[in-house]
Amino acid sequence: xxxxxxxxxxxxxxxxxxxxxxxxxxxxxxxxxxxxxxxxxxxxxxxxxxxxxxxxxxxxxxxxxxxxxxxxxxxxxxxxxxxxxxxxxxxxxxxxxxxxxxxxxxxxxxxxxxxxxxxxxxxxxxxxxxxxxxxxxxxxxxxxxxxxxxxxxxxxxxxxxxxxxxxxxxxxxxxxxxxxxxxxxxxxxxxxxxxxxxxxxxxxxxxxxxxxxxxxxxxxxxxxxxxxxxxxxxxxxxxxxxxxxxxxxxxxxxxxxxxx
Amino acid sequence: xxxxxxxxxxxxxxxxxxxxxxxxxxxxxxxxxxxxxxxxxxxxxxxxxxxxxxxxxxxxxxxxxxxxxxxxxxxxxxxxxxxxxxxxxxxxxxxxxxxxxxxxxxxxxxxxxxxxxxxxxxxxxxxxxxxxxxxxxxxxxxxxxxxxxxxxxxxxxxxxxxxxxxxxxxxxxxxxxxxxxxxxxxxxxxxxxxxxxxxxxxxxxxxxxxxxxxxxxxxxxxxxxxxxxxxxxxxxxxxxxxxxxx
Numbered sequence: 001x002x003x004x005x006x007x008x009x010x011x012x013x014x015x016x017x018x019x020x021x022x023x024x025x026x027x028x029x030x031x032x033x034x035x036x037x038x039x040x041x042x043x044x045x046x047x048x049x050x051x052x053x054x055x056x057x058x059x060x061x062x063x064x065x066x067x068x069x070x071x072x073x074x075x076x077x078x079x080x081x082x083x084x085x086x087x088x089x090x091x092x093x094x095x096x097x098x099x100x101x102x103x104x105x106x107x108x109x110x111x112x113x114x115x116x117x118x119x120x121x122x123x124x125x126x127x128x129x130x131x132x133x134x135x136x137x138x139x140x141x142x143x144x145x146x147x148x149x150x151x152x153x154x155x156x157x158x159x160x161x162x163x164x165x166x167x168x169x170x171x172x173x174x175x176x177x178x179x180x181x182x183x184x185x186x187x188x189x190x191x192x193x194x195x196x197x198x199x200x201x202x203x204x205x206x207x208x209x210x211x212x213x214x215x216x217x218x219x220x221x222x223x224x225x226x227x228x229x230x231x232x233x234x235x236x237x238x239x240x241x242x243x244x245x246x247x248x249x250x251x252x253x254x255x256x257x258x259x260x
Numbered sequence: 261x262x263x264x265x266x267x268x269x270x271x272x273x274x275x276x277x278x279x280x281x282x283x284x285x286x287x288x289x290x291x292x293x294x295x296x297x298x299x300x301x302x303x304x305x306x307x308x309x310x311x312x313x314x315x316x317x318x319x320x321x322x323x324x325x326x327x328x329x330x331x332x333x334x335x336x337x338x339x340x341x342x343x344x345x346x347x348x349x350x351x352x353x354x355x356x357x358x359x360x361x362x363x364x365x366x367x368x369x370x371x372x373x374x375x376x377x378x379x380x381x382x383x384x385x386x387x388x389x390x391x392x393x394x395x396x397x398x399x400x401x402x403x404x405x406x407x408x409x410x411x412x413x414x415x416x417x418x419x420x421x422x423x424x425x426x427x428x429x430x431x432x433x434x435x436x437x438x439x440x441x442x443x444x445x446x447x448x449x450x451x452x453x454x455x456x457x458x459x460x461x462x463x464x465x466x467x468x469x470x471x472x473x474x475x476x477x478x479x480x481x482x483x484x485x486x487x488x489x490x491x492x493x494x495x496x497x498x499x500x501x502x503x504x505x506x
Binding site: 151157159160161252 | 311312313330331332333335336337339341343345346347348349356357359360361388390391404408
């Protein structure tokens with residue numbers, strides 16, 4: 001019975017993808033091929049590109065940048081957010097800092113960082129970290145504010161030290177907020193990675209490939225890039241992060257109501 | 261042998277509100293004492309002081325003759341809402357205090373199992389709080405306190421959220437756990453019958469400002485009957501003190 005609900009959910013997801021493809025294919029019928037290639041041509045092109053060593057190396061480079069910048073932001077954000085939960089002074093300071101820095105779109109820093117560090121990985125990684133740090137820190141901070149006072153007092157009565165409070169009460173109690181922060185942060189990280197690569201932070205990578213294809217009016221190349229960008233993000237979010245969330249918060253979904 | 265708790269002329273103010281205004285009371289070692297009073301009379305604040313979670317503005321709160329400066333596992337508090345950690349199983353909740361003290365896992369499991377058995381929750385060790393009934397949750401929170409083998413048990417309206425039948429069972433169980441343990445108990449309640457049924461000594465508090473308005477030594481033999489003539493007349497007396505027409 002539970003499976004049928006799950007299948008229905010999957011089915012609606014498939015329906016959404018089919019709709020998008022349908023709109024694309026119909027539009028392709030009416031437009032010349034160089035303006036909008038259809039699904040078969042784009043598919044053939046994708047197979048060819050996935051066989052191209054330079055393109056794959058670029059994609060790999062993008063993922064390396066992501067896998068440095070994103071975890072770094074998560075750790076910084078969760079750590080500082082938790083610290084803010086312990087000290088109201090630090091919380092005010094951090095909120096101030098975030099609201100100032102957040103009013104600047106992370107991508108704006110690219111020229112500044114390129115001048116400082118030169119072309120390459122450093123500016124892009126820093127932009128990813130900046131973009132995904134904010135949601136993570138804010139979400140963690142809001143999570144620590146929601147920690148039950150009774151839970152804290154109880155731990156103190158049972159003899160908890162400050163460090164134990166952080167580790168055994170604040171930590172687990174803010175975990176749901178930390179995880180949803182990490183999901184939002186991933187979206188930010190991914191968007192700013194592609195954007196930073198597109199506006200010229202690097203001469204290699206998924207974003208760079210798309211903007212290069214655009215400059216040479218290679219529409220099929222652009223579309224393949226878009227599909228890979230969207231597909232990878234959906235895969236990471238739905239399969240990796242969601243699965244991690246279910247595993248970490250398993251206690252919430254333990255079946256069975258109250259026993260009277 | 262456990263130590264007693266003594267308050268002398270304790271005062272506490274929250275902003276404009278004088279919550280406690282010169283409260284003195286003496287709970288002897290091994291005694292079961294209860295404080296009863298209307299809501300807002302400061303009885304919870306008083307108990308939190310005994311736990312070391314609040315400090316008095318003036319006066320003294322003594323445990324075994326020494327001032328209470330902060331929380332201590334020797335004085336265990338049982339909270340109004342069971343306050344179990346929802347992400348921990350019964351076993352992990354009960355063993356939390358021992359875990360904090362760094363007791364090795366093997367020894368911890370033994371003591372937790374014993375404590376869980378004493379409150380009748382064996383078989384439910386791997387359940388999460390949301391899978392338990394209200395009474396079972398409160399039992400788990402009592403097991404969590406008992407496993408620390410405290411000197412003093414401080415109970416803050418522990419059965420307030422339970423239905424009447426479960427409450428009677430739990431009161432009976434509490435007496436059984438306490439009998440012969442030598443532990444000092446201080447119970448806060450707004451249930452007159454609960455206080456009369458359980459305690460050796462009863463303090464009646466009045467509100468605004470919070471003060472002890474009557475102290476009664478209850479020497480009724482246990483188990484007590486709620487329909488007993490003396491029980492009923494004592495109940496009458498407390499009602500009169502609280503100026504609630506019976």
